[in-house]
Amino acid sequence: MKKMNIKGSTLKRVLKAVGKRKVLLVLTLICALIYVVSSVIIPVFVGDAIDLAIGKGNVDLAGIGVILLKIAGCAVAAGIAQYLMNLLNNRITYGTVADLRKDAFNKLQKLPFSYLDSTPSGDTVSRITTDADQLGDGLLTGFTQLFTGILTIIITLVVMLLNSPAIAAAVVIMTPLSLVAARLVTKKTYGFFKDQATIRGEQTAYTNEIISGQKTVKAFSRENECQAEFDKVNIKLKKASLKATFWSSLTNPVTRFVNSVVYAVVALVGALTVIADPVNFTVGMLTRMLSYANQYTKPFNEISGVFTELQGAVAAAERLFLLTDAIAEVPDAEGSLGNVKGEVRLDSVNFSYSPDKKLIEDLDLEIRPGMKVAIVGPTGCGKTTLINLLMRFYDTDSGTVSVDGNDIKTVTRHSLRESYGMVLQETWLKPGTVRENIAMGKPDATDEEIIAAAKNARAHGFISRLPKGYDTEIGQTGMLSEGERQLLCIARVMLLSPPMLILDEATSSIDTRTERKIKECFDKMTEGRTSFMVAHRLSTILDADLILVMKSGTVIERGTHEELLDQNGFYATLWNSGKI
Numbered sequence: 001m002k003k004m005n006i007k008g009s010t011l012k013r014v015l016k017a018v019g020k021r022k023v024l025l026v027l028t029l030i031c032a033l034i035y036v037v038s039s040v041i042i043p044v045f046v047g048d049a050i051d052l053a054i055g056k057g058n059v060d061l062a063g064i065g066v067i068l069l070k071i072a073g074c075a076v077a078a079g080i081a082q083y084l085m086n087l088l089n090n091r092i093t094y095g096t097v098a099d100l101r102k103d104a105f106n107k108l109q110k111l112p113f114s115y116l117d118s119t120p121s122g123d124t125v126s127r128i129t130t131d132a133d134q135l136g137d138g139l140l141t142g143f144t145q146l147f148t149g150i151l152t153i154i155i156t157l158v159v160m161l162l163n164s165p166a167i168a169a170a171v172v173i174m175t176p177l178s179l180v181a182a183r184l185v186t187k188k189t190y191g192f193f194k195d196q197a198t199i200r201g202e203q204t205a206y207t208n209e210i211i212s213g214q215k216t217v218k219a220f221s222r223e224n225e226c227q228a229e230f231d232k233v234n235i236k237l238k239k240a241s242l243k244a245t246f247w248s249s250l251t252n253p254v255t256r257f258v259n260s261v262v263y264a265v266v267a268l269v270g271a272l273t274v275i276a277d278p279v280n281f282t283v284g285m286l287t288r289m290l291s292y293a294n295q296y297t298k299p300f301n302e303i304s305g306v307f308t309e310l311q312g313a314v315a316a317a318e319r320l321f322l323l324t325d326a327i328a329e330v331p332d333a334e335g336s337l338g339n340v341k342g343e344v345r346l347d348s349v350n351f352s353y354s355p356d357k358k359l360i361e362d363l364d365l366e367i368r369p370g371m372k373v374a375i376v377g378p379t380g381c382g383k384t385t386l387i388n389l390l391m392r393f394y395d396t397d398s399g400t401v402s403v404d405g406n407d408i409k410t411v412t413r414h415s416l417r418e419s420y421g422m423v424l425q426e427t428w429l430k431p432g433t434v435r436e437n438i439a440m441g442k443p444d445a446t447d448e449e450i451i452a453a454a455k456n457a458r459a460h461g462f463i464s465r466l467p468k469g470y471d472t473e474i475g476q477t478g479m480l481s482e483g484e485r486q487l488l489c490i491a492r493v494m495l496l497s498p499p500m501l502i503l504d505e506a507t508s509s510i511d512t513r514t515e516r517k518i519k520e521c522f523d524k525m526t527e528g529r530t531s532f533m534v535a536h537r538l539s540t541i542l543d544a545d546l547i548l549v550m551k552s553g554t555v556i557e558r559g560t561h562e563e564l565l566d567q568n569g570f571y572a573t574l575w576n577s578g579k580i
Contacts, residue, residue: 010318011310017096018139024092031085032147038078040155040295045071047288089143097136104128104323112329113393114353122205127323130204131197131316138313142306149299149306156296160289167269167289171296174262192244194315199237201319206233248311259297266293330395335411340419340499341404342369342530344390349399351389351553359385359553363399367546372531374541376574377550383534385553387502390532392416403500421498425505427485434463435470437488441496449495456525457491459484494525501531547571 018025049067052060105128160168210217210226217226270286346365352358360382367373375383388394389401392408400407408416429437438453439445450470454460462484466472474480480488493501503522523543535541542561549557549564549571557564557571564571 010314010321013321014096014135014139014314014317017100018092020099021092021095024088028085028088028092028143029147031081031088032151034081035078035085036148036151036155038074038081039152040159040292042071042074042078043288043291043295044159045074046291047282047284049284050287051282051284085148086144089140092143093136093140096139097132100135100317100320100324101128101132104132104320107324107326107328110328111326113388115326120202120205120209122208123201124323125208126201126204127319130200131319134197134316135313135320138309138316141309142313145299145302145306149303152295152299156292160292160296163285163292164270164273164289166273167266167293170265170269171262171293174258174265175300177258177261189244189247189311192240192247193312194318196237196240196244196312197315197319199233199240203230203233203237206230244312255300259300262297263290263293266290330409332412332414333410335406336415337403337406337411337419338415342371342500343367343404344500344530345400345402345405346389347400347402349389349401350397351385351394352397353385360389361553363553363555365548365555367530369530370528371545372526372533372543374533374535374544374547375550376535376541376547376571378574381550382553383550384504386550387504387532387534390502391420391422419498420500420502421493421496422502423486423489423493423504427482427489429474429480429485429488431473433468433471433473434466434488437474438470438491438495440492445495450491453491453495454488456494457487459487459491462487497525499529501526501529502533503531504534549574 045067049064052063052067108124108128157168157172160171206229210230217223266289270289274283274286344365344367346363349360349363351360363386375386377383385394389396392401392413395409400409402408403411403416403419430440435447435450438450442449447470451460454463454470463470463472466479472479533544541547545560546558547561547564548555549569551570557567557569559567565575
């Protein structure tokens with residue numbers, strides 16, 4: 001029952017999204033009505049033509065010619081209406097899917113990092129692309145066949161009642177058999193389509209992870225193991241797809257069998273009626289009724305196919321809506337940071353990624369404007385977590401983080417993050433030119449400013465050697481080495497010249513010689529600016545105004561390099577062991 005409720009609510013939401021295009025829907029219905037009426041009239045003319053050709057020497061060729069012209073007119077009208085209806089259906093379907101994709105991607109920008117960190121990126125991509133495509137396919141099939149099918153059933157039934165109530169009654173009595181058969185099959189398919197969509201998302205996520213980590217896979221000779229894991233997921237997807245396809249494929253032959261039985265009943269009753277009363281029920285009328293029997297039963301076959309397609313579409317829509325329904329991050333406050341001096345305070349801060357595993361507990365820090373702060377400690381001690389809290393990628397469980405006396409929860413995230421320049425160990429470049437990537441945070445930057453930032457970051461040399469210089473198209477991977485991409489990320493921050501800096505292993509992919517050159521730029525850039533540097537290299541630590549030594553989420557020692565060595569504590573142990 002719970003599954004059916006979820007399914008029903010999902011379908012309602014899809015229909016609500018479709019309902020935003022009411023004008024197109026009305027036009028589609030009008031075209032469907034014209035198409036169906038034209039199609040239903042044709043058997044009437046065909047029956048009349050047959051009655052004009054029965055009997056030796058009793059063929060009215062002139063009358064038949066007029067009827068053929070009428071049939072041609074109806075066929076042309078039906079063809080034009082069907083063409084226009086298909087165009088309108090395409091606009092409705094792909095417009096709706098585009099809106100849902102837009103909503104999903106927009107929600108993606110508002111989701112907290114806790115969601116992004118806990119959900120495989122490949123699965124999220126699969127929801128926005130593959131599942132949206134499957135929803136579109138189901139909607140297109142539905143609009144193409146559902147409207148015309150329902151109208152055909154209603155109109156042909158009315159016409160059959162007017163022509164022969166007895167035959168119409170026989171058809172109506174047989175109709176539930178087709179509906180019951182279709183219902184039994186489609187009820188079974190929803191779960192299989194849902195499993196198929198879920199496993200497809202797993203496969204996309206795994207494929208994405210292996211492609212992005214292919215160097216590591218090859219370096220550790222894990223190709224066979226990765227292939228085996230992929231095969232396991234692939235086999236699961238194959239089994240789920242076969243089940244979904246098998247059960248959905250049963251709908252058509254089952255309903256066709258029932259429809260054939262209906263046709264046979266109409267033929268039998270009609271033939272007996274012609275024999276009993278040939279004056280009032282002619283052979284032409286029998287032919288007409290047989291055509292109507294086909295027209296009446298065919299939509300049931302098509303509609304059952306529509307329901308099968310909708311099973312997959314609704315299952316895909318449900319996964320898409322799970323993304324759009326995910327809880328967004330806490331809305332921004334109305335405050336804003338301006339003219340930031342760079343005073344940062346943490347008061348009694350507590351934070352953990354999961355309630356059962358404590359990380360940062362009762363942390364107090366006071367950073368004066370312009371201080372260079374180095375953060376060191378073993379892996380997993382909370383260095384990156386502290387940066388996440390400063391940037392408000394995560395909110396504290398309790399306690400406050402403030403900038404210039406302003407609790408960062410009382411200002412907009414944009415104004416907070418605009419006050420920081422951030423260079424991460426993991427580089428990210430968007431598809432576009434070198435110029436666009438450097439100017440990412442300042443789109444209106446002049447060429448002179450961009451080149452100056454590149455020179456300060458020691459990136460101008462290799463950029464000049466690229467095929468089109470600053471206009472060279474680049475992306476996440478390709479012609480640039482990891483170190484060159486990191487230089488572009490550093491140039492991006494140097495262009496902004498923000499009041500505060502966060503450097504998370506910012507020179508980890510750069511050779512020692514280039515690092516020495518960039519250090520001069522960093523020294524100039526950090527002068528007078530509050531700077532947080534997550535680092536392991538000696539050159540970054542030695543000239544820091546304050547070194548925070550973290551262990552298990554707590555700052556256990558703080559001071560300058562010399563002061564910490566004199567304390568002969570954990571920092572001195574790390575230093576003497578060569579771990580920093």
